Amino acid sequence: MSHLDDIPSTPGKFKMEKPYFHRIRWHSSLAKLTFWSLVFLGMIFIFFFRSPSSSPLPADPSRRSLRTPSWGGSDWEKKVRSSARVRSRNGISVLVTGSAGFVGTHVSAALKRRGDGVLGLDNFNDYYDPSLKRARQALLERTGVFIVEGDINDSALLMKLFEVVPFTHVMHLAAQAGVRYAMENPGSYVHSNIAGLVNLLEVCKSANPQPAIVWASSSSVYGLNTKVPFSERDRTDQPASLYAATKKAGEEIAHTYNHIYGLSLTGLRFFTVYGPWGRPDMAYFFFTRDILKGKPISIFEAANHASVARDFTYIDDIVRGCLGALDTAEKSTGSGGKKRGPAQLRVFNLGNTSPVPVTELVSILERLLKVKAKRNIMKLPRNGDVPYTHANISFAQAELGYKPTTDLQAGLKKFVRWYLNYYTGGKKAAE
Ligand SMILES: NC(=O)c1ccc[n+]([C@@H]2O[C@H](COP(=O)([O-])OP(=O)(O)OC[C@H]3O[C@@H](n4cnc5c(N)ncnc54)[C@H](O)[C@@H]3O)[C@@H](O)[C@H]2O)c1
Numbered sequence: 001m002s003h004l005d006d007i008p009s010t011p012g013k014f015k016m017e018k019p020y021f022h023r024i025r026w027h028s029s030l031a032k033l034t035f036w037s038l039v040f041l042g043m044i045f046i047f048f049f050r051s052p053s054s055s056p057l058p059a060d061p062s063r064r065s066l067r068t069p070s071w072g073g074s075d076w077e078k079k080v081r082s083s084a085r086v087r088s089r090n091g092i093s094v095l096v097t098g099s100a101g102f103v104g105t106h107v108s109a110a111l112k113r114r115g116d117g118v119l120g121l122d123n124f125n126d127y128y129d130p131s132l133k134r135a136r137q138a139l140l141e142r143t144g145v146f147i148v149e150g151d152i153n154d155s156a157l158l159m160k161l162f163e164v165v166p167f168t169h170v171m172h173l174a175a176q177a178g179v180r181y182a183m184e185n186p187g188s189y190v191h192s193n194i195a196g197l198v199n200l201l202e203v204c205k206s207a208n209p210q211p212a213i214v215w216a217s218s219s220s221v222y223g224l225n226t227k228v229p230f231s232e233r234d235r236t237d238q239p240a241s242l243y244a245a246t247k248k249a250g251e252e253i254a255h256t257y258n259h260i261y262g263l264s265l266t267g268l269r270f271f272t273v274y275g276p277w278g279r280p281d282m283a284y285f286f287f288t289r290d291i292l293k294g295k296p297i298s299i300f301e302a303a304n305h306a307s308v309a310r311d312f313t314y315i316d317d318i319v320r321g322c323l324g325a326l327d328t329a330e331k332s333t334g335s336g337g338k339k340r341g342p343a344q345l346r347v348f349n350l351g352n353t354s355p356v357p358v359t360e361l362v363s364i365l366e367r368l369l370k371v372k373a374k375r376n377i378m379k380l381p382r383n384g385d386v387p388y389t390h391a392n393i394s395f396a397q398a399e400l401g402y403k404p405t406t407d408l409q410a411g412l413k414k415f416v417r418w419y420l421n422y423y424t425g426g427k428k429a430a431e
């Protein structure tokens with residue numbers, strides 16, 4: 001499972017074009033014959049006379065996807081249908097975006113396990129090691145979940161998917177995540193979290209029937225707030241990063257699509273999710289890697305030497321929250337792109353309600369790995385991270401039956417066991 005390194009990555013930050021010849025209707029077969037003869041001659045002409053040096057395509061391999069759309073065709077449609085087929089009596093049919101991601105993989109597997117129809121969508125971009133996304137894909141494939149390779153900002157692809165499958169629900173998890181990377185590549189946040197979200201909602205509002213949508217916002221919308229615990233009714237107007245600002249914008253965009261088109265929309269504010277198959281750009285993950293390598297780790301502290309703390313939430317608890325949100329989502333009320341009545345609009349915190357200082361996280365990892373960390377204490381830079389997060393989850397508890405059950409010690413034990421097995425083939429025992 002861990003050795004799928006040969007498969008090429010296909011950064012999907014670019015829109016794929018796909019012609020729709022089959023939409024054109026021909027009234028005479030003579031016209032048809034003439035047309036295809038011309039197409040054939042044209043192809044021969046292009047094939048023989050195009051000089052390779054005049055190619056307008058840049059050498060950048062990540063742009064090759066423009067020429068070879070990786071979706072479409074009858075085999076592809078068959079896989080899409082089969083993956084999305086509902087297999088239990090009251091099952092739902094869910095399009096999961098970001099399904100090769102950390103949360104998306106776990107949610108897709110859980111839905112499939114209980115008999116729902118699940119179709120994945122992911123662009124396999126290289127924000128972090130795409131071979132990990134490929135390994136998650138292989139895992140899902142074995143449970144019967146097919147992941148369509150494509151971008152959420154590709155409207156032709158999304159329309160095609162809704163043409164093939166009348167999804168009842170969309171679990172929208174695809175996004176550009178990460179707080180610090182926003183200073184390096186701000187455009188990727190606009191592309192996925194703003195343009196991609198709007199594109200998805202545009203297609204959903206026009207779909208018949210309109211699906212109910214559950215999507216991932218973030219605890220980062222609480223930004224520089226100091227009142228704890230963070231509650232859904234608190235103001236969220238001081239984001240500390242572009243990432244947070246795009247998630248906040250997403251919540252406002254959701255309000256608009258609910259208001260104008262009657263889309264049922266539920267936003268989930270996840271609080272620092274961790275666990276097996278997690279994200280290599282998150283602290284618990286790269287601390288583990290660096291501690292094992294004997295490399296020093298940077299631990300940030302807030303003003304006045306106060307400890308930075310996070311409300312770490314175990315992946316299985318988050319998955320239960322996502323399923324709870326899907327199961328309590330009411331139907332969208334619009335049709336044909338028109339609103340017919342008021343629709344559900346919700347926002348929930350999904351956290352663990354017990355913030356743990358990052359120094360304590362490191363101590364737990366040291367015990368599990370049986371290696372002493374080389375700690376490098378540094379001041380928290382002002383590049384997006386906030387000093388403290390703490391979720392008030394009583395609303396999710398009341399409405400979704402959400403109740404986290406895994407503490408950081410127990411959850412990290414499961415993460416470390418997975419990590420050692422995945423990266424070292426279990427050569428080091430986690431106890
Ligand atoms: N993990 C956390 O702690 C956390 C906390 C708060 C919010 N969230 C949110 O939860 C969601 C899932 O997060 P995750 O931790 O699984 O992240 P992830 O990066 O592992 O998963 C996101 C997936 O979406 C895909 N993707 C990105 N842009 C895309 C696009 N334009 N088109 C198609 N696919 C695209 C990526 O390839 C990736 O596989 C995200 O929306 C994230 O912002 C996560």
Ligand SMILES: *[C@@H]1O[C@H](CO)[C@@H](O)[C@H](O)[C@H]1NC(C)=O
Nearest residue numbers: 015153154155190191192195
């Ligand atoms: C998203 O798609 C739209 C419509 O196809 C396109 O105009 C836009 O440039 C894309 N946006 C981004 C940020 O990629």
Ligand SMILES: *[C@@H]1O[C@H](CO)[C@@H](O)[C@H](O)[C@H]1NC(C)=O
Nearest residue numbers: 228229231232392393394395
């Ligand atoms: C938590 O949120 C609920 C609303 O969902 C609110 O009634 C309650 O006062 C909040 N609790 C705290 C401690 O802020």
